[in-house]
Amino acid sequence: MAKKKADHSIGTPATTLLEQRGIPYTAHGYVxxxxxxxxxxxxxxxxxxxxxxxxxxxxxxxxxxxVVGIVPVNGLLDLKALAKAAGAKKAVMADPSLAERKTGYVVGGISPIGQKTHLPTFLDESAELFDTIFVSGGRRGFDIELAPLDLLSVTDGAAAEIAKTT
Structure with a gap:
């Protein structure tokens, strides 16, 4: 996977941060x-x-x-497991408008990378089954492909079993 050079047509805080840190990724846009x-x-x-x-x-x-939970799109976030991973007793989904304010991204395009506010981040351990995974690049219709360990590194995140299947 080659490092993607800056492309101002798809530049987002996520791609900017990855480039600043020298983390390889591949940008994928779609309509x-x-x-x-x-x-x-x-x-x-x-x-x-x-x-x-x-x-x-x-x-x-x-x-x-x-807190941020990153789970496969074909699964659900297990709030009880996320709370445990975060050292909390209980977790509930955040209000979407609060999520947008704290991350600087819109719902449906929230990237775990380059958020306005640094938040504790947990990646479902199933990501470790793959050489690369896809996450939002910071806008709807734009994903970033990168190694799970690189995602954990750039977000200061931790892997945890936080997903449940539908």
């Missing part, structure tokens, strides 16, 4: 359908990638602290 009911599944379909390699970024309130 987003605003009527798509599930952004993650749309990304997998449009990119021609199996859904368990495409991860969605979700924010939760864990005992009053916002």
């Amino acid at each position: 987003h359908d605003p009527a798509a009911p599930n952004f993650g599944e749309e990304a997998a379909r449009e990119l021609g990638v199996e859904p368990d390699r495409v991860f969605k970024t979700l924010l939760a309130d864990a005992d009053g602290q916002l």
Whole structure:
């Protein structure tokens, strides 16, 4: 996987941070359908990638602290498991408008990388099954492919079993 050079037509805080840190990634754009009911599944379909390699970024309130959970698009975030990973008693999904304010991204395009506020981040351990995974690049219709360990490095994240299947 070659390092993607700056492309101002797709530049986002996520790509900027990856380039600053010298982390290799591949940018993947596609035409987003605003009527798509599930952004993650749309990304997998449009990119021609199996859904368990495409991860969605979700924010939760864990005992009053916002945390990030990154899980496969074909699964669900296990809030109890996320709370445990974060050292909290309980977690609930964060209000979407709060998620947008704290990350600087819009819902459906929230990247775990380059968020306005540095938040504790947890990546489902299933990501470790793949050489590379896909996460939002910071806008709808734009994903970034990178190694799971690089994602953990750039987010100061931890791997944990936080997904449950649908």
